[in-house]
Amino acid sequence: MLIQELSQQVGGRVELTPAEQLLESLLHQMKVKEMAISPFPPAKHFFKVRHVIRKSPVFKLLQKMPKGAALHIHSSALVSADWLVLNATYRPNCYICFMREGSVRFLFSIHMPFPRWGCSFWSRLDTLRAGLSDVTAFDNSLMQNFTLFTDDPETAYPTQDAAWKRFEEIFVALSGLVTYGPVFKDYIYQGLKELYDDNIMYLELRVGQSRAYELDGTVHEKAWSLEVYRNITEQFRENHPDFIGSRVIYSIHRSLSVSTVKQAIKEAIEMQRQYPDILAGFDLVGREDTGGSIWYFREALSLPSELKKNLTFFFHAGETDLDGTEVDRNVVDALLFNTSRIGHGFALVRHPLAKELSRTRGVPVELCPISNQVLNLVTDLRNHPAGVLMSDGHPIVVSSDDPTLFNTTGLSYDFYEVFVGIGGLSANLGTLKELAMNSIRYSSLSSQLKEKAMMLWQEKWNKFIAENSKS
Numbered sequence: 302m303l304i305q306e307l308s309q310q311v312g313g314r315v316e317l318t319p320a321e322q323l324l325e326s327l328l329h330q331m332k333v334k335e336m337a338i339s340p341f342p343p344a345k346h347f348f349k350v351r352h353v354i355r356k357s358p359v360f361k362l363l364q365k366m367p368k369g370a371a372l373h374i375h376s377s378a379l380v381s382a383d384w385l386v387l388n389a390t391y392r393p394n395c396y397i398c399f400m401r402e403g404s405v406r407f408l409f410s411i412h413m414p415f416p417r418w419g420c421s422f423w424s425r426l427d428t429l430r431a432g433l434s435d436v437t438a439f440d441n442s443l444m445q446n447f448t449l450f451t452d453d454p455e456t457a458y459p460t461q462d463a464a465w466k467r468f469e470e471i472f473v474a475l476s477g478l479v480t481y482g483p484v485f486k487d488y489i490y491q492g493l494k495e496l497y498d499d500n501i502m503y504l505e506l507r508v509g510q511s512r513a514y515e516l517d518g519t520v521h522e523k524a525w526s527l528e529v530y531r532n533i534t535e536q537f538r539e540n541h542p543d544f545i546g547s548r549v550i551y552s553i554h555r556s557l558s559v560s561t562v563k564q565a566i567k568e569a570i571e572m573q574r575q576y577p578d579i580l581a582g583f584d585l586v587g588r589e590d591t592g593g594s595i596w597y598f599r600e601a602l603s604l605p606s607e608l609k610k611n612l613t614f615f616f617h618a619g620e621t622d623l624d625g626t627e628v629d630r631n632v633v634d635a636l637l638f639n640t641s642r643i644g645h646g647f648a649l650v651r652h653p654l655a656k657e658l659s660r661t662r663g664v665p666v667e668l669c670p671i672s673n674q675v676l677n678l679v680t681d682l683r684n685h686p687a688g689v690l691m692s693d694g695h696p697i698v699v700s701s702d703d704p705t706l707f708n709t710t711g712l713s714y715d716f717y718e719v720f721v722g723i724g725g726l727s728a729n730l731g732t733l734k735e736l737a738m739n740s741i742r743y744s745s746l747s748s749q750l751k752e753k754a755m756m757l758w759q760e761k762w763n764k765f766i767a768e769n770s771k772s
């Protein structure tokens with residue numbers, strides 16, 4: 302019985318080579334030590350223990366581990382807040398204005414922009430900085446505007462409402478900065494680099510509706526951005542031949558109307574036809590329990606099958622709502638609409654039928670534990686519902702959701718939380734191996750590219766094992 306139960310665990314069926322067994326026993330000892338630290342880091346909010354995690358030997362090993370693909374990241378929260386402040390805001394012609402409630406807005410422009418409602422007069426950042434006595438303090442305060450990071454998360458975000466309000470506000474603050482054409486291009490490159498530096502080889506990015514602009518006020522078509530994603534990825538691959546690439550999941554905010562979502566679906570169908578290599582499919586984003594449910598958008602979401610067109614869905618579902626409302630049925634409806642993955646699926650364990658369906662159909666949950674700590678207020682990861690999914694051997698992939706806002710880079714922090722916090726001692730090297738392989742297996746890559754990615758990953762994995770199993 303015990304053996305049977307162990308083999309259910311994610312990775313429980315993965316057979317380890319002798320070298321892997323050696324690394325597993327080292328890893329096990331490291332983990333036991335780390336779990337004895339008091340207080341146990343994953344029992345605390347991520348913001349309070351990030352500095353502890355950073356020093357952890359298990360974390361350092363996870364950074365070196367080839368983790369496969371990042372399948373759930375939002376394009377407007379892809380790079381570190383440091384890069385945005387120290388690189389993007391230092392470019393010429395960058396204007397800033399300060400909102401009454403303390404937030405900021407940016408715009409790149411040749412001329413002084415028109416005043417914006419609720420915002421101070423615009424200042425050009427180079428002039429503004431030249432007049433400051435402490436530029437570092439100013440830059441640090443800008444960084445604070447781009448992330449939810451705080452030493453005291455419980456006070457700053459006592460409720461989900463408070464966390465989500467600030468969360469959505471940051472996206473608005475970032476938009477004038479990251480949608481400026483020249484910044485946008487370097488931003489994508491930097492995003493790929495941060496992932497690559499964390500040993501990730503492929504990315505699927507949720508991309509919203511915002512359009513890029515230029516200094517003279519020209520606004521580009523959405524297709525322009527898709528071409529940038531493709532070209533910058535190509536450029537990155539030329540410089541890093543062992544990177545596989547990136548694809549885009551066209552996304553629309555669920556606070557919008559059915560007719561707007563219908564229009565977006567039509568655009569997505571057309572984009573998937575025109576850019577099949579870069580466009581992977583479609584998703585609805587934004588806070589789930591205050592936006593429209595999947596059922597609410599059923600007329601729009603049925604369009605592809607009515608028109609007999611291909612459009613792959615990657616729905617966020619069961620992220621924030623556990624209360625048995627219509628929104629709580631999103632996990633079921635996502636599966637009925639044939640979603641190919643479930644974004645978050647935090648509520649999945651409460652729906653045994655949906656859970657069974659997701660497992661038997663091989664529809665993985667995109668688990669983003671840091672996001673759940675910040676936005677769902679799950680402080681102690683030992684209470685995370687994914688513990689049940691893990692011990693059930695449920696298909697899971699790990700991702701970081703919004704690295705800018707959570708003040709992380711790469712996936713290693715999320716892997717740490719899953720491996721040490723949610724998985725506990727039952728998670729082992731086989732778990733890590735399966736999670737990394739899952740990220741390639743459940744990606745939207747063609748079967749040929751998947752095979753190539755898997756081979757490349759295996760090579761990197763073997764090297765990782767050989768280098769780390771010595772002692």
Ligand SMILES: O=c1[nH]cnc2c1ncn2[C@@H]1O[C@H](CO)[C@@H](O)[C@H]1O
Binds near residue numbers: 469507554588617672
């Ligand atoms: O974890 C998430 N769940 C739902 N929506 C999200 C999450 N992260 C980001 N966005 C949404 O994506 C938009 C930017 O593209 C943001 O407005 C935000 O609502």
